[in-house]
Amino acid sequence: MKLFKKILFGFGALIGLVLIVILLFYRQESYQLYKVLTFFDKGNISQNFRSVKDIFPTTTVPKPDQPNPFVVSSQPYSLIENFQVRDSLVTTKAFLDQTLTDALLIIQHDTIRYEYYGNGFMASDHHIAWSMSKSVISALFGIAISEGKIKSIEQAVTDYLPDFAGTGYDNVRIKDVLQMSSGVGFNEDYGDFNSDINVMGRYFALGMPMAEFSKKLRNERTPGTYNHYVSIDTQVLGMILTKATGQTITDYMNEKLWSQIGAESEAYWIKDKSGMEFALGGLNATARDFAKMGQLFLDTGKWQGKQIVPREWVLASITPDAPHLMPSKRDNAELADGYGFQWWIPEGSKGEFDAQGIYDQFIYIDPKKDMVIVKLSSNYLYKNDKERIFHELEMAMFRKIVAQVSH
Numbered sequence: 001m002k003l004f005k006k007i008l009f010g011f012g013a014l015i016g017l018v019l020i021v022i023l024l025f026y027r028q029e030s031y032q033l034y035k036v037l038t039f040f041d042k043g044n045i046s047q048n049f050r051s052v053k054d055i056f057p058t059t060t061v062p063k064p065d066q067p068n069p070f071v072v073s074s075q076p077y078s079l080i081e082n083f084q085v086r087d088s089l090v091t092t093k094a095f096l097d098q099t100l101t102d103a104l105l106i107i108q109h110d111t112i113r114y115e116y117y118g119n120g121f122m123a124s125d126h127h128i129a130w131s132m133s134k135s136v137i138s139a140l141f142g143i144a145i146s147e148g149k150i151k152s153i154e155q156a157v158t159d160y161l162p163d164f165a166g167t168g169y170d171n172v173r174i175k176d177v178l179q180m181s182s183g184v185g186f187n188e189d190y191g192d193f194n195s196d197i198n199v200m201g202r203y204f205a206l207g208m209p210m211a212e213f214s215k216k217l218r219n220e221r222t223p224g225t226y227n228h229y230v231s232i233d234t235q236v237l238g239m240i241l242t243k244a245t246g247q248t249i250t251d252y253m254n255e256k257l258w259s260q261i262g263a264e265s266e267a268y269w270i271k272d273k274s275g276m277e278f279a280l281g282g283l284n285a286t287a288r289d290f291a292k293m294g295q296l297f298l299d300t301g302k303w304q305g306k307q308i309v310p311r312e313w314v315l316a317s318i319t320p321d322a323p324h325l326m327p328s329k330r331d332n333a334e335l336a337d338g339y340g341f342q343w344w345i346p347e348g349s350k351g352e353f354d355a356q357g358i359y360d361q362f363i364y365i366d367p368k369k370d371m372v373i374v375k376l377s378s379n380y381l382y383k384n385d386k387e388r389i390f391h392e393l394e395m396a397m398f399r400k401i402v403a404q405v406s407h
Helices: 002-025 026-040 045-050 092-098 132-146 174-178 196-205 208-216 231-244 248-259 287-298 311-317 382-406
Strands: 056-061 081-084 088-091 099-109 110-119 269-270 283-285 353-357 363-367 371-377
Touching: 026 196, 045 099, 056 231, 056 248, 081 382, 088 363, 088 382, 092 099, 092 382, 099 287, 099 363, 110 287, 132 231, 132 283, 132 287, 132 311, 132 353, 132 363, 174 231, 196 208, 196 231, 208 231, 231 248, 248 269, 287 353, 287 363, 287 371, 363 382, 371 382
Parallel strands: none
Antiparallel strands: 056 269, 081 088, 099 110, 099 371, 269 283, 353 363, 363 371
């Protein structure tokens, strides 16, 4: 028995020593992995969403030399007290609190009509965009095409990324990747610890290159026939963008977009060990600068009369052009919304479209009413089984706001 105890003690000491060595030599990776595993905990989520650059390596899109702030209205808007969803009347303040709203910004006629911050956030604070980042990547993609750096979206992924031959993206059209119709198999269930999206998160937390993870995926459907949300699709678009332009996403965004719209603050991207930006969801910016992206697309790619993103690209980005992309026509879709080039078209849209990110991030745009609404949240209650419910509530609130402000 004594010998057994000695062996057991020695084994435990060895395990402890191994853990100490791991922590010493992989301290940053261990910390990042811990943060990823606890990132969405109720007590930490808002702070984590505000302080991403203190957790992960990032690259900075600098603040322009000549920022161009929004004008703040001398007649501020009084937020709606409630809104209707089916047979229920929802109190707006309670809903904002329930979804842990960090920022709510309402822009009309290029002017801030309403601005709210919660959970310790201020106007100067950055907030992670999550999948709203995808819509920014789409805008950069459109610019690269207009410059001839990407010849056509009818080309194959492997025309630009030959090392993806034999992967799920082999010979897949760029257009199908833009429309989340790549055919690549991917489980995006955030509530499943072993889903592809969560495995990817832990992989990324350890600093592993996202290109290597992307190459592990395989095709399971015919591309261009089925709309299935695969976040890695956007990571592949980001890799094409860097290969075609010869610049990092950060540098290209600074030159072609951020400096052109007079952003009020710097932005930053999470990056992996290879220096590649986390294109699928790693952009961080202020609510006002997210609103500038919305205003840019509301004005079909123009900023103060100058065409920044090609008008044709903006229109194509918000126009579903195949049956499997149409709003409320797809029995396979996670949401009833339609899909364009990394932008969403809400069910029942009368011209509205939006960028969306998990945990309730939105840039909602209604061109007919000349309005942009930004909602940034830390909604820890958000799960895949509740996605449709929260989404329906958000859309109802946005539409009620637009209707009231327009009068």
